[in-house]
Amino acid sequence: MQRHTKGYRMFWDERMETLKGKELAALQLKRLKRTVAQAAKVPFYRDLLGKASLAPGDIRTLADVAKIPFTGKKDLRGGYPFGFLAVPLKEVRRIHTTSGTTGKPTVVGYTKKDLANWAGLIARNLTMVGLAEGDVFQNMVNYGLFTGGLGFHYGAELMGLTVVPSATGNTKRQIEMIGDFGVTAIHCTPSYAMHLSEVAAAEGARIPTLRVGCFGAEPWSEATRAELERRLGVSAFDSYGLSEMYGPGVAMECGEKDGLHLWHDSYLVEIIDPATGETLGAGEKGEMVITPLVKEAMPLLRYRTGDITMLMDGDGCSCGRGQKISRILGRSDDMLVVRGINVFPSQIEHVLFSLPEVGEQFMVYLDRIHQLDEMTIEVEMNRQAFSGELRDLHRVQVKIATALQETLGIRTDVKLVEPGSLPRFEGKAKRVVDRRGVLF
Amino acid sequence: MFWDSKIETMEREELERLQYRLLKTLVYRLYSFSAFYHRRMEEAGVHPDDVKTLADVVKLPFMFKRDLRDNYPDKLFTATKEELVRYHVSSGTTGKPTVVGYTENDLEEWTVSLARALTSCGLGEKDVIQVSYGYGLFTGGLGLHYGAERIGATVIPTSVGGTERQIELMQDLGATAICCTPSYLLHLGEVAEKMGVSIRKDTKMRVGILGAEPWTAEMRNRIQDWLGIKAYDIYGTSELSGPLFTECTEQNGIHIWGDFALTEVVDPKTGEQVADGEKGELVMTILKKEALPIVRYRIGDITSMTREVCACGRTHPRIMRITGRVDDMLIIRGINVFPSMIEHTLMGIPEVGQHFQIVVDRKHELDTLLVRVELKPEAFSDKITELMKIKEMVGKRLESALTVHADVELAEPGSLPRFEGKAKRVTDRRKM
Numbered sequence: 001m002q003r004h005t006k007g008y009r010m011f012w013d014e015r016m017e018t019l020k021g022k023e024l025a026a027l028q029l030k031r032l033k034r035t036v037a038q039a040a041k042v043p044f045y046r047d048l049l050g051k052a053s054l055a056p057g058d059i060r061t062l063a064d065v066a067k068i069p070f071t072g073k074k075d076l077r078g079g080y081p082f083g084f085l086a087v088p089l090k091e092v093r094r095i096h097t098t099s100g101t102t103g104k105p106t107v108v109g110y111t112k113k114d115l116a117n118w119a120g121l122i123a124r125n126l127t128m129v130g131l132a133e134g135d136v137f138q139n140m141v142n143y144g145l146f147t148g149g150l151g152f153h154y155g156a157e158l159m160g161l162t163v164v165p166s167a168t169g170n171t172k173r174q175i176e177m178i179g180d181f182g183v184t185a186i187h188c189t190p191s192y193a194m195h196l197s198e199v200a201a202a203e204g205a206r207i208p209t210l211r212v213g214c215f216g217a218e219p220w221s222e223a224t225r226a227e228l229e230r231r232l233g234v235s236a237f238d239s240y241g242l243s244e245m246y247g248p249g250v251a252m253e254c255g256e257k258d259g260l261h262l263w264h265d266s267y268l269v270e271i272i273d274p275a276t277g278e279t280l281g282a283g284e285k286g287e288m289v290i291t292p293l294v295k296e297a298m299p300l301l302r303y304r305t306g307d308i309t310m311l312m313d314g315d316g317c318s319c320g321r322g323q324k325i326s327r328i329l330g331r332s333d334d335m336l337v338v339r340g341i342n343v344f345p346s347q348i349e350h351v352l353f354s355l356p357e358v359g360e361q362f363m364v365y366l367d368r369i370h371q372l373d374e375m376t377i378e379v380e381m382n383r384q385a386f387s388g389e390l391r392d393l394h395r396v397q398v399k400i401a402t403a404l405q406e407t408l409g410i411r412t413d414v415k416l417v418e419p420g421s422l423p424r425f426e427g428k429a430k431r432v433v434d435r436r437g438v439l440f
Numbered sequence: 441m442f443w444d445s446k447i448e449t450m451e452r453e454e455l456e457r458l459q460y461r462l463l464k465t466l467v468y469r470l471y472s473f474s475a476f477y478h479r480r481m482e483e484a485g486v487h488p489d490d491v492k493t494l495a496d497v498v499k500l501p502f503m504f505k506r507d508l509r510d511n512y513p514d515k516l517f518t519a520t521k522e523e524l525v526r527y528h529v530s531s532g533t534t535g536k537p538t539v540v541g542y543t544e545n546d547l548e549e550w551t552v553s554l555a556r557a558l559t560s561c562g563l564g565e566k567d568v569i570q571v572s573y574g575y576g577l578f579t580g581g582l583g584l585h586y587g588a589e590r591i592g593a594t595v596i597p598t599s600v601g602g603t604e605r606q607i608e609l610m611q612d613l614g615a616t617a618i619c620c621t622p623s624y625l626l627h628l629g630e631v632a633e634k635m636g637v638s639i640r641k642d643t644k645m646r647v648g649i650l651g652a653e654p655w656t657a658e659m660r661n662r663i664q665d666w667l668g669i670k671a672y673d674i675y676g677t678s679e680l681s682g683p684l685f686t687e688c689t690e691q692n693g694i695h696i697w698g699d700f701a702l703t704e705v706v707d708p709k710t711g712e713q714v715a716d717g718e719k720g721e722l723v724m725t726i727l728k729k730e731a732l733p734i735v736r737y738r739i740g741d742i743t744s745m746t747r748e749v750c751a752c753g754r755t756h757p758r759i760m761r762i763t764g765r766v767d768d769m770l771i772i773r774g775i776n777v778f779p780s781m782i783e784h785t786l787m788g789i790p791e792v793g794q795h796f797q798i799v800v801d802r803k804h805e806l807d808t809l810l811v812r813v814e815l816k817p818e819a820f821s822d823k824i825t826e827l828m829k830i831k832e833m834v835g836k837r838l839e840s841a842l843t844v845h846a847d848v849e850l851a852e853p854g855s856l857p858r859f860e861g862k863a864k865r866v867t868d869r870r871k872m
Contacts, residue, residue: 081612090566092594095613107613112592134522143575143582144599150575150585160544162524167576180513180539181527406604 010320012127012159013120016265018320028268029062031293036068039299041086044079048301065268065291066279070302073333073344074101076244081107084298092297097145098243099342102350103407108147108243109297115154117294121249121263122155126185128254128261128319129212129237133160136181136209140174140188140196141217141340143167146409147247148217148340152187155249161185168192171199178207185212187239189340190220190228194371197231207232214239216248217340219328225257238327244303245292251325259312259324266294269325270302271311274332282311287332288325306333336432338366338373341410345432348377351407357385357396361422361431368436376413377404380422443552443559443591447699448754452747455698455755460494462727463702467491467500470733474518476511477735497702497725502711503737505538508679513539519731529577530678540579540678541731547586549728550681553700554587560688560695560752561647561672563617565592568644570610572620572628573652574861575599579682580652584619593617600624600860603631610643617647622655622663622671623863626794629667630858640668649674651683653862654762654780658787660691662794673761679734680726685759690751693758701726703757704736705745708766719744721766722759740766742778770800770868772807775844779866782811785841791819791830795856801869809846811838817853 011017019027037056039045049055052069059065076084077100084107085092093112097105110118131137137156143149149167156163164181166174168188174196177183186193193215200207210232216239228236240260241248250267251260262269267290271280274287288305308330315323336343345364352358359380367374379400393416401414442448450458467488470477481487484501491499508516517524519541526542542550563569569588573580581599588595596613598606600620606628609615618625625648632639639645648663651674663671675694676684680701685694696703702725705714714720722741726734743759750758764778771777779798786792793814801808813834821827831848838846857864 089568089594089614093589093592095568095594095596097609104608104612109594115589136521144597150597153582157525160525162521162527164527165576165582177527177529182521406602409602 008130008132009127012124016263017124017128017261018322019265020315020322024264024322025062027265028293029059031265032062032065032268032291033059035291035293035295035299036301038086038296039301042079042084042299044075044083045299045301062268065270065302068291068301070277070289070304071300072304073106073306076106077101077104080104082109084300085109086299087111087297094150096147096150096243096247098147099344099347099408101344101346103347103354105145106244108246110246111296113296114246114294117266118151118246118249119154119158121246121266122152123159124263125239125249125252126152126155126159126161126214128252128321129185129214129235130255131156131159131161131185131212135184135212136162136164137185137187138164138166138174138178138181138183140166140168140186140192146341147241147243148187151241151247151249152214171196172203175200175203175205175207178210179205182209183207184209185214186210186232186234187214187216189217190215190224190236191218191339191368191371191373193228193232193236194224197228198371201231210234213237214252216240218337219330240307240325240328242305242307244298244300244305245290246295250290254317254319254321256317256319259317259326261317261319261321262323262325264322267292269311271309272304274304274308280310282313282323285310285329304332306331306335308332334432336364336366336434338375338410341408343375343408343410347407348404349431351403352377352379352400355400355403357382357399359383359419361424363422364432366432366434366436373436374413375410376415378415378417378422380419381416383419441559441562441564442754443556447697448556448560448695448756450698450755452749452755456494459698459702459727462699463494463497463725464488464491466725466727466733466735470518470735474516474733476507476516477733494702497704497736498713500725500736502723503735505679505738505740508538509536512536514541516733517541517731518733519543524731527577528579528582528678528682530579531577538679540681542681543730545728546681546730546732549700550583550684551586551590553681553684553697554583555590556697557674557684557686557695558587558591558593558649560754561617561649561670561686562689563588563591563593563647567591567593567616567647568596568614569593570596570598570606570613570615570618572598572600572606572618572624573683579676579678580619583676583682583684584649588619603628603860604635607632607635607637610639610645611637614644616644617649618645619649619674621652621859621862622648622650622659623653623859624861625650625663625667625671627858627860629663630854640666645669648672649686651675651686654764656780656784656787657761658784659794662787675759675762677739679732679737679739680724681729688750688752688754692750693746693760695750695754695756695758696745698756700728703745703759705743705759706738708742714744716746717744719763722762742766742769768866770798770809770866772800772809772842772844775842777809777842777844781841782838782846785837786811786813786834789834789837791815792834793817793819793853795851795858796865797856798866799869800867807870809842809844810849811846812849812851812856814851814853814856820853 141148213234241250251262575581704723708721797812
């Protein structure tokens with residue numbers, strides 16, 4: 001295993017980070033072939049390739065990847081829990097879960113090699129933004145099943161940074177620790193960073209040691225970046241990833257802050273027209289489709305991320321690394337990001353309609369209060385399941401909120417309303433009203 | 441099954457020679473590089489050269505929790521900032537929290553200690569281990585996570601909370617072991633039953649690694665009988681690095697790796713060592729800790745130790761189940777009462793459920809002890825006379841065990857508070 005060495009460095013893995021042109025293509029092809037062979041161990045992919053009359057040997061050039069049908073979030077649901085594993089459970093060292101499209105989460109497995117690859121990718125990112133041994137890194141995202149916490153934790157540890165695994169919550173305490181431990185870098189969602197800066201200002205707390213902010217898991221704007229840099233005294237970098245691709249570590253900005261470097265040796269990227277599936281060229285906006293090239297436990301082929309972005313023109317950057325993607329411009333589906341957690345309206349529907357107390361309609365409202373996302377759900381009651389007593393009303397409210405929290409992993413504010421009082425839709429229901437606007 | 445059979449079954453004399461060598465190195469290092477220890481040793485009139493045998497450890501001064509608090513956050517550290525790779529913080533119930541720093545070697549030692557421990561509980565790479573201790577600044581989650589990962593098990597880092605989801609994952613992912621507090625496991629078992637899931641029949645769960653709060657042998661029996669698992673006690677505190685040591689499959693004391701820690705049990709009043717098998721306060725010296733050295737640390741936990749070789753073949757000293765804390769000992773009308781004695785008594789009564797509360801108060805200058813007891817559903821009857829009989833019997837049992845009178849209140853099944861983290865069963869209103 002690669003060991004950390006003291007002091008600042010330009011690259012974590014210079015060869016891989018700067019690989020371009022024919023050399024990169026050759027490596028990608030070799031790894032693509034291996035990935036297709038690995039995926040073929042999974043019944044879902046055996047069927048998929050069979051139906052497309054493809055054998056692993058038919059992948060002869062990188063362009064041949066376009067022959068493989070897409071995999072979507074919904075396909076993963078069918079494989080719950082272990083259907084997408086290409087290795088025996090004994091070789092799986094870690095399990096993370098991420099939001100599914102209904103009540104059950106998506107399960108992601110990792111081999112020992114996967115965990116090492118993942119930590120290495122994060123180490124590349126953190127090195128790219130100027131961190132090295134001697135830096136103190138406070139990781140203010142959820143640990144546990146969410147990949148953001150343990151993902152960054154392992155990468156930072158691999159580099160020999162001092163890790164403060166503070167997780168979320170208790171903002172005053174977080175600020176105290178930044179001061180007490182001389183924290184130089186933080187990782188959190190941009191909205192939490194904004195909240196932290198407000199609390200710090202209100203407390204009159206000084207956090208002069210802070211110089212780097214790694215922000216991700218939700219979309220944010222250039223205006224937010226300028227504001228965060230001013231308020232926290234950091235250089236702010238956008239981080240991108242998704243649990244299906246290990247987690248964070250897929251792409252991140254370098255010092256140029258003009259697009260994110262995606263690790264092409266580990267992820268084969270295509271941009272497609274979400275409606276037609278047609279491949280788009282550099283500079284054209286579309287949905288990002290990723291084929292991971294080094295995943296062992298859970299290989300995926302042409303996975304539709306749902307994220308809208310584009311490959312930027314040119315295959316280089318003044319930092320020496322390869323082709324970048326633009327910052328995420330939106331979603332091709334209806335996925336919501338609430339406090340850094342991905343939520344599908346279908347999950348909400350699934351939970352609500354499995355409860356007898358819930359009537360026919362519901363509405364979801366998203367607001368930003370004190371820089372933090374709040375989700376309010378108005379639910380029509382089912383008359384038959386309701387006694388009319390106030391106490392009963394409260395009980396139903398708690399029951400719904402608890403069920404939603406179990407599945408979504410976030411707290412929601414549930415309001416019960418009279419049957420028939422919510423809007424009815426003739427065509428496609430628009431049950432989500434996002435009133436948050438651009439962050440800050 | 442051993443993680444490192446050579447070390448774990450080392451002859452006692454050899455182990456003690458190793459301990460002496462490590463202790464001597466530690467004392468020299470601290471005398472030279474730690475302002476705090478240098479001063480403490482000078483105040484105690486002891487020089488590293490005075491440590492000539494392992495028994496000479498008694499010449500070294502004790503260290504207390506307040507020493508950590510007084511030196512907040514990092515004045516006791518003997519590693520440079522660059523050498524630190526982790527901080528953990530234990531939330532103090534009063535005042536400033538305790539900060540623990542780790543070097544790379546500290547994390548490695550911690551992980552190895554747990555790898556040995558989990559292996560001694562019969563866990564290995566085929567197991568799927570659900571870590572339901574809190575992740576983040578609390579040492580329970582990340583500690584067990586690293587240990588479970590080291591033995592090659594599949595780790596599900598569920599952390600705390602979301603109990604129904606935890607039960608679903610336990611079933612769906614075929615978890616074979618869970619690490620959590622005993623009170624959380626009780627809560628989980630109850631929620632599972634409400635969901636129509638029997639942990640005994642509907643899951644592959646076979647081992648529980650339970651700790652972070654004191655619990656009794658009777659509680660173990662109940663958990664094992666109810667859930668159909670083997671429940672093992674785990675011990676450690678954040679100052680020592682975190683959870684570190686467990687029982688082996690013999691369930692007869694917690695193995696304290698001698699190459700890792702030097703264990704003493706002392707009389708809490710005099711500080712003198714007590715004989716093996718006698719109860720006293722646990723004192724630990726962590727022999728290889730780099731960032732935050734711990735020498736003769738008065739943990740405050742009450743236990744006894746044995747140096748007899750365990751039936752499993754491991755030669756390292758064992759401590760018995762923690763029966764209480766020096767500072768949670770309640771003095772009621774001059775009599776020492778440990779909450780664990782109350783639990784021990786209650787759990788021996790078949791009608792009594794898993795949950796209880798202890799309330800101590802002072803009325804008319806007299807201490808009062810109230811024990812609220814939740815009954816099992818099958819013991820909870822409509823007949824007042826039946827309930828009165830049970831109440832009287834519980835009161836008598838408590839009085840004979842504690843030698844002090846306890847008022848008893850019976851509570852409906854499910855009515856007392858449940859805990860996701862550490863249980864808070866004692867309320868001492870006299871202090872308020």
